[in-house]
Amino acid sequence: MKATYQKHTLQFKRPSGTSRGILKTKQTWFIKISDKNNFGIGECGILRGLSVDDRPDYEEKLKWTCQNIYLGKEKLLTELIEFPSIQIGVEMAFASLAAANPYELFPSNFTQGKQGITINGLIWMGDFSFMKEQIEEKLQLGFSCVKLKIGAIDFEAELDLLKKIRAQFTADEVELRVDANGAFHPDDAFEKIKYLSELDLHSIEQPIKANQWKQMAQLCEKTPLPIALDEELIGVFNVTNRQELIQTIQPQYIILKPSLVGGFANTKHWIDLAEQQKVGWWITSALESNIGLSGIAQFTQTLQNNMPQGLGTGSLYTNNIPSPLEVKGEKLWYNPNLNWGKI
CATH class of the missing domain: 3.30.390.10 (Enolase-like, N-terminal domain)
Structure with missing residues (x-):
């Protein structure tokens, strides 16, 4: 070998x-x-x-x-x-x-092209007009769940953008997730979350920076908007520490990036811990090429989680590896009639 x-x-x-x-x-x-x-x-x-x-x-x-x-x-x-x-x-x-086919790590209805995985549309940070343009594009493509990166421009401007989206689309029509990437300060995070909660959002990812367990636990306890941990899970290798983190913070959700938490086995361990505490979860790619994205998507399919997953990153690059992955509407599909390109 x-x-x-x-x-x-x-x-x-x-x-x-x-x-x-x-x-x-x-x-x-x-x-x-x-x-x-x-x-x-x-x-x-x-x-x-x-x-x-x-x-x-x-x-x-x-x-x-x-x-x-x-x-x-x-x-x-x-x-x-x-x-x-x-x-x-x-x-x-x-x-x-x-595997029988080196590109089909977890054979399923997904790799046979019979079932797609529902994904969220990803909205990148930028000025108001750029973010609005992206949102309209995703909605036209058929996405019913979009995730917005927030925390880079003025909070009032971001709030205004979200209000305008909600004025056009109800929560039943479009599920809105926001990801602050730890941009809020613990002193004013609750107030900002309170404002956001008035807009019928699904959840907010990582409102404050990681490794502030006490402050994050306080937010999760009294939040009017479900909180999802993301960066908080990175670098927590010890099994006991993982359990302690979930039990201490008691988030509403955790978000798992297999490339950042140590692969499939470690992702499954986090999921088992979360489910023991009745904490929800979903899986997100970490901007991999189609090789990694395909493996993560195939693994995700085996877990049978019906929530929109964060797996819509394959079309971001000019030089990605050609693959059978296709996004149609709000679903990621694997087309077995298409071939993998050379690496």
Whole structure:
């Protein structure tokens, strides 16, 4: 058995705004395992400034992983605990190697093209007119759930935008999710959430920065708007700490990015903990290429969660890997009649 890796820099079609700045490119790495005549492929992708494994020794660890591929999946996953994005790449590559079709990691009605996954439309940060333009585009495409990144422009302007959307579309017609990416200050977060709650929103992601458990727990306890944890889950490797986090904060939802929390097994562990505490959840991609997005979507399908998932990121890039993934209306589909392109 041999393994190699290669870097791929994804180019955004248009710069995309987040509370951490404007994204123009996204670095990712593909790991390939070869065993006799078979191969397996996985993706290791980090988000700069957010992934816990955004470290100077990242490629060095990738090289070590390839050199030690003979250790097998379970041993490698243990050794890679501080590198969650390499963990999922390894998981994907071994699942791919074992599969009848190396691109169908979790065969299902989804990979057969018989069932799609409902997804939310993603609205990037920007000025009022740009965000309004995106929303109208998503609604015209048939999305009934849209997620807006907030916290970059003036809060009053964002509130005004949301009010105008609500004036046109009721909560029954369009489900609105907002993601603050930790942009609110604990001192005024509750007041802002209160204003937002008057607009019949579904939820708000990560209103304040992570690692403020006490303040976040207080918000979750008295919030008039369901709160979803996102960044809060990153870097929590210890099983006991995960349990303590869920029990202490008692959020209404958690949002899982498998590339940021350590792959499929770790994502499932978070879900089990959440369900024990009657906490809801959904899964989101972390701007992977179609290789990673497809693996995450296939995994998501096995979990049978009917909420809109955050998996609509495949069309963001000019140089993505051609794939059978297609977005039709508000659903992500896998078209088995389409071929994968070369990496």
